[in-house]
Amino acid sequence: MIVKRFRKGEWFHSEYEVPVERGMTLLEALQWIKENLDRTLAFRANCRMGLCGSCGLTANGEPVLACETQVSSLGEEIELEPLRNFPPIRDLVVDFTPFLEKQREVKPHLIREGKEDWSREYFQSKEELDSYIQFTYCISCGLCYSACPTSSLRDWLGPQALMTAYRFSADSRDSGFRERLEAVKDHLGFCHLANSCSEVCPKGVDPSLGIQLLRRKANRFSLLGDRKRKPRGLVPPREKGEPIPYPEPTVEGAEEEI
């Protein structure tokens, strides 16, 4: 296993022999190296189950989660390097600050207008939920940003932030598209539909689709303004995802309100 490493502004390579066991993940191989061969090797991980999104790296040229990747799936010779399109910090650890700042720019939360009526529940129909649910599976791992050819050429919001802008703007409880449009409008034209973001996403999210839906919403907004439109359930969950449990409405008569 060859690891491309970074220390004090310099790149160099280290080579390790790892005894591969059946079922061994890339993260376990890195831990074995750290415990047995080289304590100085730096990498980041936390949950070890594909949930926290912190163990992303590039393996044989592809961005992957180390904890979800079997060593045996990568062949005899494995080359590791940090996630591309991220500033390196040390060895396989990269700086997520610019990536998370881009996410913050698109206001990744529900924006509400007027006074809340706390006496009632805001029920969503199945169609309304389907219009954004797959985008909520994102774990902010950055693999899509690392795979994106546009991100390697220019500093832009990138697939994850634009997809997140759509996720909240498509939510029937949100009224913040006008504010979000200010943040995204100069970035919508840069996506060339390479689709590499959607190919590498470990959670089955389709950021490329999110960008196209955001473009359509922005075009519609420029023509028709902030008019509410009945959702058409355009984004069914992808096959990779778990079946989605739809909660029963808990407020009597809530179905009649939609």
Ligand code: SF4
């Ligand atoms: S869209 Fe997928 S690849 Fe991109 S940050 Fe979210 S989970 Fe990771």
Ligand code: FES
């Ligand atoms: S360690 Fe959390 S996703 Fe890999």
